[in-house]
Amino acid sequence: MTSVFVPRDSSAVSLGAERVADAIAQEAARRGSELRMVRNGSRGLYWLEPMVEVATDAARVAYGPVQPQDVPGLFDAGFLDGAPHPLRLGITEDLSYLKNQQRLTNARVGITDPVDMNDYLAHEGYRGLQNALTMQPSDIVKEVTDSGLRGRGGAAFPTGIKWNTVLNAQADAKYIVCNADEGDSGTFSDRMIMEGDPFVLIEGMTIAALAVGAGQGYIYLRVEYPNALTILNQAMDAAYQAGYLGKNICGSGKAFDLEVRVGAGAYVCGEETALLESLEGKRGMVRYKPPLPAIVGLFGQPTIVNNVISLASVPSILAQGGAWYRDFGMGRSRGTLPIQLAGNIKRPGLIERAFGITLREILYDYGGGSASGRPIRAVQVGGPLGAFLPESQFDTPLDYEAFAALGAVLGHGGVVAFDDTVDMARMARYAMEFCATESCGKCTPCRIGSTRGVEVLDRIIAAQDRARNLPLLRDLCDTMQAGSLCALGGMTPYPVLSALQHFPEDFGV
């Protein structure tokens, strides 16, 4: 029986994938064609979604973007045999956007049925855990340290060092917390993993638990991701049933329980200590550090807090070895980064590549330039707290240190392109407004400074006394940078000052 793949990924569904799946099922029934429908994750070629794939004897063949009204024609053309049709894109794996990637963390996303345990196992799933089960905790941590993996949530802290701190902490209880708040605008790779290959996250968390001796894990998921919640819960049920979660992991006698907790629409709860407060049932107020969460974390116990992508990278590291992973990348940025390309771009999507690829390659070789056909004028990398980069910096390699040298960040790997109709003073104003909306209120420079920043930018935009207001804006940014407890207040100056520095004409300078 022919297998047909229609993604259940939120973005594919946002473009009609659900209706396409229904139309295919109905048309098949009407014609008496037998087919097996798999609701996979997205391959991440979003300009082609809803992208339907058919498994032919040779390979999987892709068609897209498919709308419900295209379905009868696809059947007429013989798409179940991979036959020609105006929407036929070719063999999926040969599509250059996909072929030229290094998918380590996203190896299975779009390929497997995200909630089918047998499919996961048939695609090398749980090989990392099987190895970990034969290893000493300190050797698991060493493998992660050797891989050079740094946290993909934004701060790029070495994951192995964090794990080692938790391993060495003495306590009755330890926790593994997955940061699935994915608050950064322009990012969606956590969502793609959770919707497209949730088992790899569950496996990564289980390995973390074995490494440090934790018995309980939580996934803190943003409330904007209801589809991810459904899929995670289905996958967790399957993992419990198969003995990969629960009281006796794979007969090892080791226990690990996992639960999803849903956030409530506060960007600051992506900050790890605010997240822990939220998990404890409190307001998401940022904690003073030290103590580090690795020492005094959830409910006062040693806790690993890691981003979804960090944890989902661990199974392949344990399966293939830290040295294998470390071979990808450049400088002190080892392994791969799932780059999320969005904004005004012709071919938006997920591009997993080793560190070192340049912004220009991402924007033009993959992205194909702007969607509007106008020149790309600015790019924001690393979410709402990331700097804006002008064209003169597009040859920068994606590398934590290279970006830091420019006063920019890679963050969670979001790249948002703007064409030449963008007003950078308005973007700066938006950055301040966002900070004012989302501030937890603990520090005055962040809480008050951002509101003042909006007012000052309003005056600059209205061309009122710019000679006085521009220095005032810089002063405000200095105060926020120096006097904020966390990066929300501390880094809002990045987009503001980079906009001013690289695009002064938009500020009337």
Place this chain on the structure above:
Amino acid sequence: MSHSSLDHYQHVVRDIATRHADLPGALLPVLHAIQDELGFVPPDAVPVIAEILSLSRAEVHGVVSFYHHFRTTQPGRSTLRVCRAESCQAMGGTALEQHIKQRLGIDYHATTPDGAVSLEPAYCLGNCACSPAVMVDQAVHGRVTPERFDALLKDMQENAV
């Protein structure tokens, strides 16, 4: 508000809080369950939750008011979240936002007089590769044009249940 609906609220709140009482860090799961059931967290729920979870009223109130997601008034029949963040702005999101506000005749944090739609801002829906994006209740919509929005609005207005 009629007596019977007040009783109903009290019953739901009490039941949910009691069921979650033993959960570590129960407050957010409790508030979610209440809002999922009733559409909002009635102010009268605060003392009941506080009593059952052994928290102060101020703590519960503080949490309800801290998080953007929790609301203390009845929402419209549909909740429309419009992404205001950068990727959507780069793809015409600001103009879409204006169109939506003008069509609905309301600003953010308000409900249309016919009770059909509550309008809320969102700061990224994770649908940035299909910008601009909006969310109607649990469903995300991508590459939303003013015309596509008008069709969505028609569905929301016809959703009279």
